[in-house]
Amino acid sequence: MGSFTGADRAHVGCFEAARGGTVLLDEIHNLPRVTQAKLLRVLQEKQIRSVGPRPR
Known part of the structure; x- marks a missing residue:
């Protein structure tokens, strides 16, 4: 489980x-x-430092 909602899924920031x-x-x-x-x-x-798993 992630530290915030959605942290268990990859997300690309702006x-x-x-x-x-x-x-x-x-x-x-x-x-x-x-x-x-x-x-x-x-x-x-x-x-930058990404939070959560890296996007594939």
Whole structure:
């Protein structure tokens, strides 16, 4: 069983789905500052960590 609903199934996130394309990030100022910091880290380091099983 997964740690959240659906964690036992593979899921492609928006950054993985973009595959070097464009992800529109709108209303970032409405996100909590902790989430903004995490998003900034992803954009700067260009690395993500998937949760759950990897898609095949």
